[in-house]
Amino acid sequence: MRSLFEEQIERERTSTVLAMEMPADSFAEALSYFPHPEDLKFGPEQYLEQIRRIKETVAIPVIASLNGTTPAGWVDYARLIQQAGADGLELNVYFLATDLNESGSLVEKRLLDIVRDIKSEISIPLAVKLSVFYSSISNLASQLDGLGVEGLVLFNRFYQPDIDIETLDIVPRLNLSDSSELLLRLRWLAILSGHLRASLSVSGGIHTPVDAIKSVMAGAHSVQMVSALLQKGPDYLNTMLAGIKAWMEEHEYESITQMQGSMNLLRSPDPAAFERANYARVLHSWRPT
Numbered sequence: 001m002r003s004l005f006e007e008q009i010e011r012e013r014t015s016t017v018l019a020m021e022m023p024a025d026s027f028a029e030a031l032s033y034f035p036h037p038e039d040l041k042f043g044p045e046q047y048l049e050q051i052r053r054i055k056e057t058v059a060i061p062v063i064a065s066l067n068g069t070t071p072a073g074w075v076d077y078a079r080l081i082q083q084a085g086a087d088g089l090e091l092n093v094y095f096l097a098t099d100l101n102e103s104g105s106l107v108e109k110r111l112l113d114i115v116r117d118i119k120s121e122i123s124i125p126l127a128v129k130l131s132v133f134y135s136s137i138s139n140l141a142s143q144l145d146g147l148g149v150e151g152l153v154l155f156n157r158f159y160q161p162d163i164d165i166e167t168l169d170i171v172p173r174l175n176l177s178d179s180s181e182l183l184l185r186l187r188w189l190a191i192l193s194g195h196l197r198a199s200l201s202v203s204g205g206i207h208t209p210v211d212a213i214k215s216v217m218a219g220a221h222s223v224q225m226v227s228a229l230l231q232k233g234p235d236y237l238n239t240m241l242a243g244i245k246a247w248m249e250e251h252e253y254e255s256i257t258q259m260q261g262s263m264n265l266l267r268s269p270d271p272a273a274f275e276r277a278n279y280a281r282v283l284h285s286w287r288p289t
Contacts, residue, residue, distance in 0.1 A: 044077070051084040061087035063127070067094055078118045088125040090153060091115065097133075104135045111140075115147050127151030129203065131158065132184060141192055151199040152192070153224065154185050176227035181205035186218045193219025193264035209243025216256060217263040 064086040097107045132155045162171045182205030199221040207228045
């Protein structure tokens with residue numbers, strides 16, 4: 001007798017192929033770029049067991065991450081992750097809009113429908129990790145906020161494939177982030193900060209204590225780190241915390257709350273003028289080397 005996970009994997013695979021039938025007709029190779037569950041380090045059952053083990057080991061909240069392609073798969077997995085003991089769930093909606101006949105509003109509707117369905121099935125906090133490629137991030141963020149999501153994460157990093165011109169093959173490349181990627185996140189944190197009920201988190205570009213401080217000032221309630229910890233190990237978190245604490249003491253900040261959102265656009269008397277002035281300052285900042 002097959003387990004619930006095995007049955008769900010089969011449904012997910014079937015639904016994924018059906019959903020991609022149109023693109024597959026025009027570009028059959030596209031399907032080969034999607035990994036099968038058995039190719040992943042953790043299959044669905046192993047991932048749930050990992051959540052249980054981590055939850056038993058640590059005292060801090062455990063936030064699970066969920067990637068899916070079909071509404072049914074999202075909802076079923078979200079429910080099972082909650083049952084496994086996760087304290088919160090982050091939806092990582094990794095969808096690349098390649099269909100020339102699909103409008104931006106339909107792409108956004110798919111996301112909103114998935115979130116609405118999941119919110120009706122789980123009780124743990126739900127965060128949505130957004131892509132920067134939506135046509136109106138502010139409006140989409142507002143709609144997600146209206147659905148009651150507890151957090152928004154800015155932004156997903158789409159890993160771009162390269163081309164090997166000798167073998168005529170697509171080459172996957174994993175490039176870790178660096179601090180330069182933070183600038184885009186700071187801009188949107190500052191724009192959204194103060195307008196939403198949901199908490200804001202930044203993902204991508206947090207490598208130093210200064211990166212974290214900038215993010216909080218722009219409006220982040222939390223920061224996420226992966227690349228820096230892969231490069232320097234988990235003990236680097238102690239360096240981050242010590243650096244943030246030292247800076248706060250030097251500048252007489254008594255709490256993170258005091259700092260949070262202090263540099264968002266709501267603090268500017270004329271945000272539009274601020275943006276225009278900043279644009280002009282950037283253009284004039286270049287100097288030949």
